[in-house]
Amino acid sequence: MGVELKAEALGRAAGRDKQIAVPERPVLRRGVRLRRSGDAVMLDGADKRQAFTGKFARESLGRLAAACDGTTTRAGIAAAVNLDEAVVLKSLALLWASGALEEGVRPGESPAVSPELACLLSRLGNSTGVNPSWTDAAARLDRATVHVAGDKDLAEATARCLDGVCEVVGDLDELPVTDDALVVFFETRRSRPELAELRNRCWLERRSLLRVRADGTSMTLGPYVDPAFTPCLECGAADEGDDLPDEPPQQAHDLVAGIVAHHVLALSSRSIRTYLPLDAGIIDLTTLSTRYRPSATRPGCPTCSFSKGTTASVPPSSAVYEASIALPVRKFLDTNGHLAHFHSKNMKLQWQFRDWPSCPRVTLPEADVSRMAGAPPPVADRAGVGRPEVALMLAVAFGIRERSDGWVQRWTAAGGNIGSATAYVVSRDASVLPVGGYAYRERDHDLAQLTSTALPGERPLLLVVTANLKKMGAKYGTFGLRLSFCDGGVALSAARKVADQLNLASSLVTDWDDQVLSEYLGLSTAEEPITAVMEVG
Known part of the structure; x- marks a missing residue:
């Protein structure tokens, strides 16, 4: 199954991401071509076959590619094809990412290599994205x-x-x-x-x-x-x-x-x-x-x-x-x-949230982030924990700040902006939450009650952080395990910052029983391992 890249997403990122190196004077790679096939435009000869769809691809992509002669700048190309320069940048970013374009050869810098080797270096040069032009690869070989x-x-x-x-x-x-x-x-x-x-x-x-x-x-x-x-x-x-x-x-x-x-x-x-x-x-x-x-x-x-x-x-x-x-x-x-960050299937992961549809909901007050401003109160004035404090802690460490412009913005950094860390709250104090175990639903900022059974312990609340390996593995494979543990540590650090600012008593749990906690919360230790635990209150 192939992957999908959208020009809009790449063009939006090209202006701020240093690793998206859209050529200044683009030219088609040696041995590749664009051809019309039904309602799509096909890219043949690159390191992987590509199909470009949509009205713009059918009507304008061919003449835009024809204007890429290796000597004309983006502004010159925009003028030649009578298109807005921002549209040209998005299109060139997509063509570059697809392996169709490279940087034009500078005058007098064409290495003396066989045509076959030059074609090999140019056609496969998109495989690593290291060399702006095939001539850079040839220069590496020369050294x-x-x-x-x-x-x-x-x-x-x-x-x-x-x-x-x-x-x-x-x-x-x-x-x-x-x-x-x-x-x-x-x-x-x-x-x-x-x-x-x-x-x-x-x-x-x-x-x-x-x-x-x-x-x-x-x-x-x-x-x-x-x-x-x-x-x-x-x-x-x-x-x-x-x-x-x-x-x-x-x-x-x-x-x-x-x-x-x-x-x-x-x-x-x-x-x-x-x-x-x-x-x-x-x-x-x-x-x-x-x-x-x-x-x-x-x-x-x-x-x-x-x-x-x-x-x-x-x-x-x-x-x-x-x-x-x-x-x-x-x-x-x-x-x-x-x-890979800009593949459509990977970008969609930031919009995927777990729901626990059969569990009853417990509402949380809106997170009052203004409480994070200023100096914390004196330690002598140690505060008790209540729902407002729980809401603020969960929102800052695991929650969504806003969703706009195609991106999910979180309060705390997460690998790939996916949000692999899931928060569970265990209440032992009915004055804060009814006794039982809860999952935090970050999309709606509320809790799903998983169980009303009490879990032994002295502190009012227990915060359990887990890793959503299925979600991380969809993008990162085995590397996702390490990122998930990193996400858990970052989220817990944010939760501790909130607790310190609110002057709440808290302490890390360094030795917990995976089996007991997983069975209590209904977790699979293989698919959703526990990455961090903290006592609160």
């Missing part, structure tokens, strides 16, 4: 230097693939120690004894190393090792084992070399997608099915760990999870991925 070592047959096959693409040197001493230099080592049964020395030298000399392991049935591309930001090779390959039963078959040499050359090109040019540098890929040489494995540091590793003590045999699962969702360093950041 790149690679040393290929290890298994002789695989090294020679890879060097042939990279010939004419980037510089390949035969001796490590000829390789400069720069960000544009890379060592590739092919580990097979016969070349394995050479790896330890090269691995140690690259780490000591701060050189980037890409290890490729191959046997009779599979290859492992990675880990990529850079002393500046990755674990060492021993940690990255800790769970592989020592068994290399046989050599890769002769007929697989060109396949292995081609895959490696593809990813070296991706690392160097930043115009093609790659799972490097953070993950390794284990590829079956018969079916080409691929599994991905992140690199994580083993606690106690003398090479890359800050912790002291006995070195763990493999990284713990928590470290593997953190490595699997980690963002790459700025050098390898995929800015094109930022556009």
